[in-house]
Amino acid sequence: PEVNPDAILLFTRKNIIANPNCSTAQLVVALKPLHDLATIKRVVVATYQSVSGAGKEGMDELFTQTRAV
Structure with missing residues (x-):
């Protein structure tokens, strides 16, 4: 679902559109209707x-840090 599809019209740089991570995307979809009713300031x-989302390197780093504690 889109929260601000009209923002694409203001897009001036070519070939680059940033997307938030999955947690942020779900959060803004839930907050947008509430914000439309009563402005959310914070x-x-x-x-x-x-x-594990960081791959094997992330897992190895966590293992090393955990052992050091």
Whole structure:
């Protein structure tokens, strides 16, 4: 789902469109209708991401750091 499809019309740089990570994308889809009803000025969010998303290198780093504790 799109939250701000009209923003593409303001796009001036060619061939580059940034996308948020999955947590942010889901959050803005839920917040947009609420923001339209009553302006949201601030949101504080904590997300917890799996280290496995960083691949083997991330897993190895976590293992090394955990052993050092």
